[in-house]
Amino acid sequence: MDLQPIAYEHQGTTLTGYLADGSGGLPSPGILVAHEGGGLTRHTKERARRLGELGYIVFALDMYGEEDVTLERAMELGKALRRDIPLIRGRLAAALDVLTAQPNVDWERLAAIGYCMGGAAAIELARTGAPLKCVVGFHAGILDSPPEDDKQIIGKVLLCHGAGDPIVPPARIHAFTEALTAAGVDWQLHLHGGVGHSFTNRDIDALGISGFAYDSTADARSWRAMLDLFDEVLMPRRDGG
DSSP: OEEEEEEEEEEEEEEEEEEEEOTSSSSEEEEEEEEETTOHHHHHHHHHHHHHHHHHTEEEOOSOOOOSSOOOHHHHHHHHHHHHHHHHHHHHHHHHHHHHHHEEEEEEEEEEEETTHHHHHHHHHTTTTTOSSEEEESSSOOOOHHHHHHOOOOSEEEEEEEEOOOOSOHHHHHHHHHHEEEEEEEEEEEETTTOOBBBTTTGGGOOTTTTBOOHHHHHHHHHHHHHHHHHHHHOOOOOOO
16 A cells, blocks of 8 residues: 655644545544654554554654754654654644545544654644543553543543653653543553563664563564554454454
């Protein structure tokens, strides 16, 4: 499936995301995919393409406005975004506008998924009260927001995390799930033993970062968990894959 680049703007910054339209011209669920701190790379695009092949309309969003950035530049951009929650929420809302502007997107069946910093961003979008049926975070960061913001989360939350993640320790995730419980949010946590950060990214090992490693088993299990949740709240998969 080909990805269609789409340029859009947020607060004067030109962003370029990629659309995978698997609708076949029929009303279909729309899914946002938010990238890791390293930027909108092959990893995120591949996930969008796979979801498009399952019949979803998918938009791999851009949080930086810069593509093919160095790791150092990506870390600089990501750090600035994480310090500015209104900005990161605005970037996600702008991407949601692009997704819902697609003619076959069913506005009643929307979801957001994210990886690492993208997981944190997807959660922040949900904290605005965006009409998402579910949010899925893979090795997701959690940003500090007022407890009342968690009460704005409408959809169900799935967190897929590595028990050995040194960047976002399980204690941080458990604190978040306690807050979700207090807010009355339907949530699940899949904690993968012996697994570190960025476990879904096949390219991460080449960077040689301590505590970051691809794990094929955790990747496959977490992907299936996400699809099971989509079956529950969006639609059955078309090919059972």
